Amino acid sequence: MLAILAPIIVFGLVIFVHELGHFIAAKLTGVYAPRFSIGFGPALWRHRRGETEYVLAALPLGGYVRMASRHDAETAFIEGGGEGEGEALKPGQPGYDPEAMLPFGPKPVPESRWFESKSLAARLFIMIAGVTMNILLAFVVLTVLALTYGEPVIGTRVVGAVHPLATAPALAQLQPGDTILAVNGTPVRTWSEIAERIDAAGAGTLTLRTNRGELSMPVGTPGAPTTAQVIGAVDFFIAPVIGDVLPGSPARRAGLAVGDTIVTIDNRPVQSWSQLQERVTPSAGTDLPFQVRRGGRLVSMTIRPESTSQKDPATGTMRAVGKIGAAAADPTTRQPIGVGDAIVAGARGTWVTAGKIVGTVRGLLTREVSVRQLGGPIAITRASVAAAQSGLESLFFLIALLSVNVAVLNLLPIPILDGGQILLNVAESVKGSPFSARTRENILRFGLVAILLIFVMSTFNDVVMGFRDLVAKLFG
Template sequence: MDLLISAYDIVVGYLVPFLFVLTIVVFFHELGHFLVARWCGVKVNVFSVGFGRELFGWNDRAGTRWRLSLIPLGGYVKFAGDENAASVPDRDHLAAMSEEDRAGAFVTKSVGQRAAVVAAGPIANFILAIFIFSAIFLSFGKVITTPLVDTVQPGSAAEAGGLLSGDLILSVNGDEIEAFSDLQRVVSISADVPLDLAVERDGKVVDLSVTPKLREFRDNFGNVQRIGLLGVSRSPDAEDMKVKTYGPVEAVVAGTQETWFIAARTLSYIGGVLTGREAADQLGGPIRVAQVSGQVATQGLMPLFSLAAVLSVSIGLINLMPVPMLDGGHLIYYLAEAARGKPLSEKVQDIGFRIGLAIVLLLMVFATWNDVLHLTNL
């Protein structure tokens, strides 16, 4: 009985939220490729959510096979004239095609059209994130707590930087601070990085420099977090808290800013890993995503959609990495083709795809290993 309960908890508590989040993100990524490909006159043979054996599917009027496949860890669109889902051209098949069929093949399109089709996937991810965040801001607004310092912890970065109780934070590095949460977000990603603060104190503007300290702690779900901390608390007074409402245009602007912040934070972390400034143990794979999805699902549907938006930004950025097999690798090939006036040789492209496949597999293994270590440390 306990085993049945555990299996039920895993499926309902983790697998269902994970598939919900991942399917939304993957579907919109592939939909971006699909729509621009159709617009450019490319025939799409397959639109698949998932890999492996088809579970069920149907054909549309244009001949595209829409399918849901067994392994729900991604998806792909396969264009006419392609050998596989990575858009590697099938030269033998192309040679045997009629002129009419060749006109609808992906490889026969101009370099600009091919680049547009490839870039459309990651762009769709960013648009999805903006849409979700905008809808949340429009529907629920945003809780704004005045960025007023209530207490300063002894021995903290804030004390070392000269912050005092009663200071009103106006800006950080020249960017206006509207809410205490805005300050927290900037500080959390700025451990050991000096920040220039402008604060209002006794009616005057005072300029300070503070350097957040790196702190490691476990959140309510037991996940290890490493963030920068100043060591200040916000005002507890009710009059310092309000709900900001947004109109449609304001919501889109806020949603775009939220998407930009997540993209910048992700790129900053990746850069930190490459330079050794950040630990790579925060890189996670499907197991971590499933775990986080289950944890977030306990807080409601809106946080789960927020997670989908965050994951959508991450997948968009990952796909833009200049690695063959990923969208960014294809764009590098097309850039080289545009500069040379002709495509790279088949041999060079094949070597690139093999190297790209090896890199992607190594990253998957590394991320999965991180996931296992994370689970064993909970």
């Protein structure tokens, strides 16, 4: 049952919280808000309380808070009805209230209750409130998850792979299979502690003691790598066990399954996830024979990695690499933490997630990330169902992830999104007068077309991935 309801829970909660932010801010600033809607199109359920009508609409792909505005006619074509006199209820119609303002009664909306009558600061407060609530939702969810399930800890101290850094030749002394025992003289017990100690080194000398000896290198100084670059250049050991297979990926089409242990690739033994990456990365478009252990028996299959553009961690340049669309089994364990640490973990998780989404958007704009990787409502639905099947932790983590996505993407300067509306209001304030009704309508239509194009593109990607999965199941 949870899997069936998961998409509604995920979509509904994230959208509800976003629109609730706008609604609360509108109420606090005295803007008349006659409608609070989750979804667009025909109403499936509606209920009026006070001066606001609450609506659950047929298309749960968004939502809106309708506010009194002199530009009501320009937005009516998007939201499905205005609040002007032409849309007002008439005496005898269900819901008509002779003491209410439009559209529920005959009384006009005072200009002081219009959105435009408020100061620029108040308008910006209303428009940024939805994004703020989404960030707050993600922070609260991640904090509660950290407090309930503990903080993820990477328990190993064994090096899985070392990526060369031109600015750190001493790093070449570190070899796969080495065990890091101390960082700058401080003993470490987990990879999480190793990363924390390296990061805390700041500028100066970084010393790593391993089971084979000791190496030192300058960090954080001119000509030397940053501590973040050092952390990124050294991978911890991960067993070559499959933890996830992406829908529509080469791995899924070939029959690779969660729990499979990779034994050989191209007839060469594989003992770590880093070795798997070393075999797959340079083999885009090439058939690779895989042998995996599944339930005590060996299974053979052929996988052709797909070419994907990716930034080289050592040089920073873009290059084509092979990807099979599979992820390693989670190597982390859980460590109980207190309330204070959970709050820090929630804030850090929210910040890191937002940074990754911003990076993805930047990658799409610079073509470092392919538009084929965009997922739409079908992908979110499938992810919701899969997360619900994995348990409540996965489901709520997806809610936090999607909430941050909504926050970041809503800040894009596309007219019908919050970022576009903020830009439009600031532009009018600088101009000293509002844009004409025709100009605003054209701007909104442009924004609507842009959103529809993104929606169509992401949905097309979803359908293609689903079709590939279906073909793989039918024909192997």
